[in-house]
Amino acid sequence: MTYVVNDACIKCKYTDCVEVCPVDCFYEGENMLVIHPDECIDCGVCEPECPAEAIKPDSEPGVEKWLEVNAEYAGRWPNITQKKETPPDAKDFEGQEGKFEKYFSPDPGTGD
8 A cells, every 4th residue: 555645735735744754755746746656655644744635545446546646757756855835825726626637737846
């Protein structure tokens, strides 16, 4: 089992999760984070830290797409290990449906 980040993270991009990760398996895109599935040790400490509830175990139904997205972009984006400022409009995007189709960016973030 591993944990994955889903579209609830898009445009919210809270980074509380990266601060608690003991193996630094988060990677930063322009407007979301992903977890590298081969680096995640399944400890689960990141899941309750996410205000947007965007982190789920891969054993949860319907996360197959997110496992693929996380694996693909963790190989392209820079590693992030430190908490950053939350986007000022993050609350405006919390709970929106269809964020992947509307807002996802394949561009990398800045990392650490």
